Amino acid sequence: MQRITGVLAPVVTPFNAxxxxxxxxxxxxxxxxxxxxVGLAVFxxxxxxxxxxxxxxxxxxxxxxxxGVSPARMMPGTGCSALLDSVRLTAHAVxxxxxxxxxxxxxxxxxxxxxxxxxxxxxxxxxxGDSRLRIYLYNIPPVSQVAITIALIERxxxxxxxxxxxxxxxxxxxxxxRAYLDNFGDQGFDVFPGSESFLLQGLRHGGAxxxxxxxxxxxxxxxxxxxTWQTSDAEAQQxxxxxxxxxxxxxxxxxxLKAAIAHYSGxxxxxxxxxxxxxxxxxxxxxxxxxxxxxxxxxxxxxA
Amino acid sequence: MQRITGVLAPVVTPFNAxxxxxxxxxxxxxxxxxxxxVGLAVFxxxxxxxxxxxxxxxxxxxxxxxxGVSPARMMPGTGCSALLDSVRLTAHAVxxxxxxxxxxxxxxxxxxxxxxxxxxxxxxxxxxGDSRLRIYLYNIPPVSQVAITIALIERxxxxxxxxxxxxxxxxxxxxxxRAYLDNFGDQGFDVFPGSESFLLQGLRHGGAxxxxxxxxxxxxxxxxxxxTWQTSDAEAQQxxxxxxxxxxxxxxxxxxLKAAIAHYSGxxxxxxxxxxxxxxxxxxxxxxxxxxxxxxxxxxxxxA
Numbered sequence: 001m002q003r004i005t006g007v008l009a010p011v012v013t014p015f016n017a018x019x020x021x022x023x024x025x026x027x028x029x030x031x032x033x034x035x036x037x038v039g040l041a042v043f044x045x046x047x048x049x050x051x052x053x054x055x056x057x058x059x060x061x062x063x064x065x066x067x068g069v070s071p072a073r074m075m076p077g078t079g080c081s082a083l084l085d086s087v088r089l090t091a092h093a094v095x096x097x098x099x100x101x102x103x104x105x106x107x108x109x110x111x112x113x114x115x116x117x118x119x120x121x122x123x124x125x126x127x128x129g130d131s132r133l134r135i136y137l138y139n140i141p142p143v144s145q146v147a148i149t150i151a152l153i154e155r156x157x158x159x160x161x162x163x164x165x166x167x168x169x170x171x172x173x174x175x176x177x178r179a180y181l182d183n184f185g186d187q188g189f190d191v192f193p194g195s196e197s198f199l200l201q202g203l204r205h206g207g208a209x210x211x212x213x214x215x216x217x218x219x220x221x222x223x224x225x226x227x228t229w230q231t232s233d234a235e236a237q238q239x240x241x242x243x244x245x246x247x248x249x250x251x252x253x254x255x256x257l258k259a260a261i262a263h264y265s266g267x268x269x270x271x272x273x274x275x276x277x278x279x280x281x282x283x284x285x286x287x288x289x290x291x292x293x294x295x296x297x298x299x300x301x302x303x304a
Numbered sequence: 305m306q307r308i309t310g311v312l313a314p315v316v317t318p319f320n321a322x323x324x325x326x327x328x329x330x331x332x333x334x335x336x337x338x339x340x341x342v343g344l345a346v347f348x349x350x351x352x353x354x355x356x357x358x359x360x361x362x363x364x365x366x367x368x369x370x371x372g373v374s375p376a377r378m379m380p381g382t383g384c385s386a387l388l389d390s391v392r393l394t395a396h397a398v399x400x401x402x403x404x405x406x407x408x409x410x411x412x413x414x415x416x417x418x419x420x421x422x423x424x425x426x427x428x429x430x431x432x433g434d435s436r437l438r439i440y441l442y443n444i445p446p447v448s449q450v451a452i453t454i455a456l457i458e459r460x461x462x463x464x465x466x467x468x469x470x471x472x473x474x475x476x477x478x479x480x481x482r483a484y485l486d487n488f489g490d491q492g493f494d495v496f497p498g499s500e501s502f503l504l505q506g507l508r509h510g511g512a513x514x515x516x517x518x519x520x521x522x523x524x525x526x527x528x529x530x531x532t533w534q535t536s537d538a539e540a541q542q543x544x545x546x547x548x549x550x551x552x553x554x555x556x557x558x559x560x561l562k563a564a565i566a567h568y569s570g571x572x573x574x575x576x577x578x579x580x581x582x583x584x585x586x587x588x589x590x591x592x593x594x595x596x597x598x599x600x601x602x603x604x605x606x607x608a
Binding site: 019045050051052053054055056081082083084085088105106107108109110112113115116117119120122123142143144145146274275276277278 | 349385411413421423424426427446447
C-alpha cells in the first residue's frame with residue numbers, strides 16, 4: 001500500500017450534550033476534510049483522543065469505515081498508557097486497513113528510559129504481529145512529557161524496518177524536526193511536523209506534509225500549500241497560513257477549533273468538549289470569530 | 305461504613321514472563337500486607353496501575369475479593385485519562401464494597417483549569433451515582449503533572465460532602481500536605497501523605513496515616529509507627545523508617561521494590577516490570593540488597 005502523505009488533521013471529536021461522541025457529525029466533518037485533500041489523524045491530541053475509551057474509539061473507527069471513509073486516508077492515534085489498550089486499538093486499526101497509526105509512548109510514567117520506550121513499542125509491534133502495520137511515532141513532549149529521541153528512533157528503525165514508518169513531531173522545535181529529517185529522511189521514515197507553520201520548511205527538507213490541529217478549520221489553504229509548495233507563491237501562502245494559525249493559537253486550541261466549527265456551521269453543539277477541557281467563554285468566542293472574520297477566514301461547505 | 309485510615313501500600317503488581325499480571329502472587333502479597341495492618345491501595349502509581357487496562361484491573365479486583373480480601377481494606381486507584389474508564393472502574397470498586405477509591409485527575413492534558421478538573425470529578429461522581437462512593441483525591445504532580453489545588457478541593461467538598469473523603473498528597477512538599485490539613489482537616493477530609501517520611505509529622509497535624517510505596521517492603525515498621533506515634537519512641541522509629549526509605553529512594557522505586565521482594569521471597573519472577581519501566585540491573589540489585597542487609601532490613605514471612 002502507498003504511504004500516506006500530505007496534510008492530515010487530528011480530527012476534532014464532536015460530543016453531544018451528554019458527552020457521548022456524535023458519530024454522525026464526525027463522519028460529516030471527516031468527509032469535509034477529505035473533500036479538501038486532508039487526511040484523518042483521528043484520536044490525536046486535538047481529537048481529545050485520550051479522553052475517549054478504547055471501546056469508544058473502536059466504535060467510531062468502525063462507524064467511519066462502514067460509512068465509506070477510506071481507511072487508506074486514516075492514521076488513528078492508538079498509543080495509550082496501558083499496554084493492552086495500545087495493542088487492542090492498533091490491531092483493530094490494522095485489521096480495518098488504516099494507512100498507519102500515530103502512536104504516543106505510554107504517557108503516565110515520566111523520566112522513563114529509551115530502553116523502556118523501545119520495549120513498549122516492541123511489545124505492541126510483536127503482539128499486533130501484522131506486516132501491514134505502519135507506525136508513526138508521536139513526539140509531543142509539551143503534552144505527553146515523554147520524548148522520542150533520535151537514539152530511540154534509530155533502534156526502532158533497525159529492529160522494525162518498514163513497520164516504523166515515520167513520526168509526527170509536535171515538539172514545536174524546528175531543530176528537532178530537522179534532526180529527524182537529517183537522520184532518517186533517507187530511510188523511508190516520513191516526518192510530519194505537528195503544525196502547518198513548519199509545512200514549507202519541512203517540505204524543503206524532505207518532510208512528508210504536516211499533521212496539524214488547524215487543518216480542522218483551514219484545510220483547503222493548508223492542502224493547497226502542500227500541493228503547490230514548489231511554486232513562487234509558496235512563501236506568501238505560508239505567511240497567510242501563519243496568520244490564521246496565530247489567531248487560533250492565541251486561544252486554547254481545541255475549544256477554539258470547535259467554536260469556529262460551531263460558528264461557521266451554525267451548529268452550537270460543536271462547542272462541547274469533554275472535561276478536563278472547558279469550552280471558550282462567550283466573550284472568547286465572539287473575539288475569535290471577529291478576528292477570523294477580519295482576516296477574511298471562511299469555512300466553506302461545512303455541514304451542520 | 306467506617307473510614308479507612310492508617311498505613312496503605314500502593315500494592316506492587318506481579319507480572320509473569322509474558323507481562324500478564326499474576327493474581328496468585330498479588331493475593332499472597334496483599335495477605336502479607338494485611339497481616340501487618342497495611343491496607344491495599346491497589347492500582348496506584350507504584351502498582352504500575354496506569355500500565356494496566358480497565359479489564360485487567362477489574363479482573364484483579366474481582367479475584368482478590370473472591371478470595372477473601374476484605375474490600376473494607378481496599379482503596380483502588382480508579383482515575384484514568386478517559387472519562388468512561390474512570391466511571392467504569394470506580395463503579396465496579398463501589399459495587400464490590402471498597403472502602404474508597406484513589407482518584408487521579410485525567411492526566412493526559414496539561415495546564416487544565418480547576419473548572420475542567422471539577423467537571424471531571426463531578427462527571428464521575430454523578431455517573432457512578434452511589435452514596436457509598438468515597439473519593440480520595442490523588443495529588444501527584446511530579447508524575448501526573450496535574451495538581452489538585454486548595455480551591456478545587458474546596459469546591460468539590462462543597463458540592464459533594466461525604467463523597468469527597470480525603471486526599472493522598474504525593475507532592476513531596478510538606479507545605480502542601482499541611483495546607484490540605486489546615487484547610488480541610490476539620491471537614492471529614494482525611495489526608496494521607498504519599499510517603500512515610502511525613503507519617504509522624506502528618507499524624508501530629510491530624511493526618512489519617514500514609515499511603516507509601518515502601519509500605520510494600522517495610523509494612524510492619526511503618527504500621528507500628530502509626531499505632532504508637534504518641535509514644536516517646538516515635539521520633540526514633542521515624543528515623544529508622546527514613547533510613548530504609550532512603551535506600552529504596554536512591555534507586556528507581558518500583559523496580560527496587562520488586563527486586564527486594566524477589567530477593568527476600570526467593571522468587572525472581574517478582575523483578576518483572578511492564579514497559580515503559582525497566583527492571584534494575586544485576587549490579588543495582590546486588591547493591592540494593594547489600595545496603596538493605598547492612599541496615600538490618602528484613603521481610604519476614606514473605607511467601608514466594
